[in-house]
Amino acid sequence: QVQLVESGGGLVKPGGSLRLSCAASGFAFSDYYMSWIRQAPGKGLEWISLISHSGPDTIYYADSVKGRFTISRDNAKNSLYLQMDSLRAEDTAVYYCARDIGSVATTGAYDYWGQGALVTVSS
Amino acid sequence: QSVLTQPPSVSGAPGQRITISCTGSSSNIGAGYDVHWYQQLPGTAPKLLIYGNSNRPSGVPDRFSGSKSGTSASLAITGLQAEDEADYYCQSYDSNLSVLYVFGTGTKVTVL
Numbered sequence: 436q437v438q439l440v441e442s443g444g445g446l447v448k449p450g451g452s453l454r455l456s457c458a459a460s461g462f463a464f465s466d467y468y469m470s471w472i473r474q475a476p477g478k479g480l481e482w483i484s485l486i487s488h489s490g491p492d493t494i495y496y497a498d499s500v501k502g503r504f505t506i507s508r509d510n511a512k513n514s515l516y517l518q519m520d521s522l523r524a525e526d527t528a529v530y531y532c533a534r535d536i537g538s539v540a541t542t543g544a545y546d547y548w549g550q551g552a553l554v555t556v557s558s
Numbered sequence: 559q560s561v562l563t564q565p566p567s568v569s570g571a572p573g574q575r576i577t578i579s580c581t582g583s584s585s586n587i588g589a590g591y592d593v594h595w596y597q598q599l600p601g602t603a604p605k606l607l608i609y610g611n612s613n614r615p616s617g618v619p620d621r622f623s624g625s626k627s628g629t630s631a632s633l634a635i636t637g638l639q640a641e642d643e644a645d646y647y648c649q650s651y652d653s654n655l656s657v658l659y660v661f662g663t664g665t666k667v668t669v670l
Contacts, residue, residue, distance in 0.1 A: 479661055480661040482659040545604075
């Protein structure tokens with residue numbers, strides 16, 4: 436069955452860095468666009484980044500994280516990553532990796548989500 | 559800040575039909591982009607309920623249905639059940655350069 440498992444969350448000081456990983460299994464990872472979506476405590480969902488199935492040729496970021504976060508993937512390892520630098524208090528959230536329902540093209544509909552990784556930015 | 563507006567809460571008795579609205583603009587729903595809907599139970603990841611305005615993924619009961627018209631979309635739940643008590647979010651593409659995809663503000667559904 437399809438599984439997405441995030442890891443790498445934790446407590447970090449403002450200005451610090453953290454790298455999230457998302458291990459995928461149960462499907463042809465290299466065929467799917469993937470995204471990171473976050474949810475601040477008690478708040479709604481916020482889309483933050485997308486990467487195409489083949490990697491760096493198509494990458495998008497929300498303005499709120501552009502220049503600070505970097506999305507990447509390793510199809511050989513069935514893994515998605517989010518490098519987060521210059522972290523701010525407002526980046527505190529649960530971070531989800533999610534699979535786009537469309538194969539080899541983005542639709543924006545996410546049919547599988549990880550369990551989430553909590554990132555807390557605080558001094 | 560979300561550009562898709564939903565009512566904060568909707569409630570209904572078991573067995574009733576409720577609808578959740580999602581109001582956008584000419585840069586997202588009104589431009590013809592698809593709307594998707596998610597259900598989020600407390601403490602869990604969101605679950606895709608409706609994609610492409612009105613399509614249900616395998617395993618989603620036909621009690622859930624979606625529609626779109628103009629700059630708005632709606633999610634209807636018929637035969638409301640206690641297990642439907644959750645937060646619901648709409649989502650669409652937005653042509654605004656600051657973000658690719660936007661989510662709605664979210665609606666808490668309470669089963670009375």
